[in-house]
Amino acid sequence: MAKKRRKLTQCPNCGYTFDDTNNYCPNCGQENHDLNVPVKHLIAEFLEGTLHFDTKVWKTLKYLILKPGLLSEKFNIGQRASYVPPFRLYVFVSLIFFFVLALTTKSTVQLQSTKGDKPVAALPGMTINANLADSLALAADSAKLEKLEEVAAAAEEMKALKTNIIQDERATLVAEKFSKFISNSEGSKQKLLKNISFMMFLLMPFFAWLLNLFYRKQGRNYVEHLMFSIHLHTFYFILLIISMLAGHYLPVPDLSGVVIGIMILYLFLALHRVYKQSYVRTLLRLIPIGFTYLITLAFFLVSTVFMSVLLS
Incomplete structure (x- = not known):
């Protein structure tokens, strides 16, 4: 989708007089585009520049949600221009996810005060000199x-x-x-969210490495596994966004079991489509991959919380 420019007749930066064909100033390089417009136009342009917010993004989201693994498959065979780039889509969806997470979660941990003084060391440090x-x-x-x-x-x-x-x-x-x-619930929550976002960013290449390990005999490049991992985690973010909003604003029961079930099923179908193995062999791969992933995710989460506390 071509960018709709509101062209000027003269460059406001250096005074160069534009021709009709000038999208950028030949003299100073500034874009020939008037930004003195209502806020809604700026938002539309931001979405257009970030995601090419047209039929491309809707097509990408439809395939991502309804056809597990199809976007990764198309990326691997070179059909990329018709879809939003994986990493750009992940960044946009993850920003929405952490915004919704901050909006819908509240600190439920309360510190129980106890009577008495704080525990102090009973004895100072000492050394014994004895040969x-x-x-x-x-x-x-x-x-x-x-x-x-x-x-x-x-x-x-x-x-x-x-x-x-x-x-x-x-x-x-x-x-x-x-x-x-x-005690600093709001500041701690923001710090924890920031650290979790960094943790998820590190988890994606690890999961790609895990796929590379289990499917090494197929001779695929690491980038193919990485694109699969990015698409997978993007879908997981979308699923969590929906479940958090539903749980916060609608009178629905706990959706944790349903969300985990959908995650496992999505991963199974995506692995089957992309790596072209039978359902039985895909299931045999899914079990160790899923178990290792869950163990790693738990370790990353505990480590993130621990580091967030220590650095507070």
Whole structure:
């Protein structure tokens, strides 16, 4: 779709007089396009420039939602011009997802206050200077040897006590950071959303690597697996957007089971279409791929929350 330009007769940047064919100023390079228009025109142009917001985007979304794996298949065989580029579509949908997530979620964790002072270390750190090897060599009688053994035992006890104190101090520090993270619910939520978006960005190439591992005998390029991963996660974002909006604004029961079922079914159908294997072989691939993906996703989520708390 060609961009609809509102051309000027003279360049406002350098004063060059335009010809009718000038889309850019030959003198300074500025675009010959008047932006002094109502906001709705600017929004329309943003969507057009970002997604080519015409029949292309509707066709892309229709295939993405209703025909699992078809967009990845068309990308792999070179049919790309008729559809929104995968990464551009992912960025746009992910922005909507995190906006809806911030809009529909509220902090439900409350810190239970307890009476009493904060736990403090019972003893300061200490070191023991005792050269037991030299002492044992000099201990000639049993009385001295027994005394040194008592000192050594006491030293071990003090060392264990010191280790426990350090661990308690670290636990106290983590608890304080968690308390601070929970108390600042709005700021913590924004930080967590930012970190989760970065985590998902890292998860896509990992999932592509996972596909490359399980389908290495097909000799496909890594980019093909990456496009599959991008399309898959874009669909997952769309599905989560719909479920979050439905759960927030409509009196519907918990949709978690339905969403997980649709995710698994979509992945199964997409793998079958793109990698051209029978339903049985696709299922045998789906089980380890899905299990590994879920384990990795859980690890990434826990790590993201933990890092968000520590850096708060």
